[in-house]
Amino acid sequence: AVAVAYPLEDQLPPIARIHSLFTWSFSPDTFVSASRFSYSASQLPAWLSFDPSTRTLSGMPSEDDEGNPEIVITASDSKSSGHASSSVTLCVTPYPGPELSIPVEQQFVAKNPSLSSVYLITNNSALHGQRPALRIPPKWSFSIGFDYATFSAKNNLYYAARQADGSPLPEWIDFNERAMTFNGVTPHPQNLTEPHTVSLVLHAADQKGYSASSVLFDIVVAAHELSLATASLPTINVTAGQPFTLTLNSDADFSGVLMDGQPVSPQNITSLDIDTADLESWLRYDSTTKTLSGQPPSDFTTGVLPVTMTSSVNQTLQTDVTIAAVPSFFSSDQLDPVLASSGGAFTFSLVPDFSNSTGLGKTSDVEVTAAYDPLEAGDYLHFDPALSALSGTMPVNLSYQHISVTFTAYSHITHSTSHTTLPVSLSSGDFEKNQHDKKGKGGLSAAARQRLMLGLKLTFGIICGFITFAIIFAVLRRCSQVPDSAVVGEEAGRAYTDDEKRWYGIGIEVNGEKHQPSLPSRGYGWSEGIVAPTRSPSKQLKDDGLGATLSRILTRTLSNISRDRSPLSPVGHPQSPGVMKKAEFMHKVKATARIVSDKYRRVVSGPKRPVISKPKLIMTNDNLTRAPARTDIDGLPFSDPHGLLSARDLRTFDGTATSHYAHSGMTSLVDSPTSSTDARSIPRRRADFAPPKPIKNIPQARLAE
Structure with missing residues (x-):
């Protein structure tokens, strides 16, 4: 038989607003039955329609539809011919509803005193979802309060709370309408599966028993929280062109992963899945042993791999890890051959062959080991990692003439390994052969080529730096040139003293006209002629100029004037001079001084x-x-x-x-x-x-x- 389990009138139907779309889906727990049943609606107003498949009522009322229509929803069992009905009264109003003023994200903060016995969930947490959430451990009492100004409206507001699917609140959660608080005690961990999430809705309406506006949030019941303090897992560095095998089982491999705010232990990571599809041509991953292996190409630089990490507290994080290629820890992958004498002491230092450009960390962070071929060479050769030196005493009458020593450097900081091989010859013939093979590969060793390229780069860098500096200096010098304000412009005129203005006639009247001499426009000392005013203002006589451009101007009327005048006569009217170089001007001044000194002799002493x-x-x-x-x-x-x-x-x-x-x-x-x-x-x-x-x-x- 079909029965009503959750009446429609208790499900807080939304208020319908005139000329606004109305939609409401009632709870699937409204009716219960042992068999399948179907829905139907009756007494629907003309503006409202019903979709049985989604249990949704929708429509847009007009002014004539204002009121409180009552509708009936019926659930029918086709097998037993049983049915049950539940009715609800809708509210159609033209008044505007309440609006959200303070979002939940702004209230779920550490400084909010209305939050008690709860933990905030950050965005990089495994418990983070689409809605704001709070974490509460099992068997904890809690209190979650909301601000009274969360909603704003012109009329009185009524509050209510339901689950997100419209069903009533769990029995362990109580809502206080007047205080706007959620209180309760979380269940025992045996009664639920962690993490347990409950989605809640806080409703506000201007009519009691309805919903007009709402906010959603989650309560997560969990004893622990898995989160990330960084955007991704630590970068895994490998050496290009060198095979590697790396197992992610150390604390450094999971640096940045936190459990309840503390660094996670690798034992708490129960599952680690790395997707190597983008680098599957050379990279392999074993999820059982958490091991990465492969040989990156010589031109490999970097790659990003998606990671799914699951912890022992049943929480999963989605992140990624970067694999990047770094230079080898050694200066060359093939060292220069050395000759060892039978029965003599042998010593070799690996320090000069270390690379100083890898940035793999301090020496103490790098572990260097040696492998021998043949293996019995390890019986009389010993490698000291502290001194990075290979030493021993060579036996007599060995059955072989060549030993290969492979050095492997592993950085615990960058998780990268590098390899190099040292050929040890026990005879002169083998030594010459190894040298020939070494030179045949390119003449210079890899270390020598690196040093040569470094020297060339430094040399050309210094030369280019000097050239660039010279060009910049020339450009700045050219752009910073400014006109000489002592010769041209208004500043030149303002620089004259009163005596100089009277001497050069600036601002005085000549023949009834106020005179303002032209300032030089061609440079120092140029003169195309000194012109003196005659009895008629329209006439001007020229003399050949020998001296400076500016000349003294007459301040009184002339009685006579000669047609041919000396170039040294102070009587004249300055014209706009020409332009000459300063050196040429000084040369003319000196020549004029010599001419004047030859024509006129001054009396040095005595009365004139x-x-x-x-x-x-x-x-x-x-x-x-x-x-x-x-x-x-x-x-x-x-x-x-x-x-x-x-x-x-x-x-x-x-x-x-x-x-x-x-x-x-x-x-x-x-x-x-x-x-x-x-x-x-x-x-x-x-x-x-x-x-x-x-x-x-x-x-x-x-x-x-």
């Missing part, structure tokens, strides 16, 4: 006095008739009413006309004795001078042109 030249003949008495009217010249006494000068006999004073005479009150920067021009000074005759004496022998005067 004006130099008055001797009087020169201007005209004779024979040309008085053609002389112009007397010209009164200040400082020269003329007693002849007809004058002393004639136009025909007027002689120039080195190219200086009478128009160059200036009144004592006039000032000229051009012909002034204090100016820096090449024009000669015209002395003025004092009034107290006596008249000239008559000339008896009149020379032929040169007429002025």
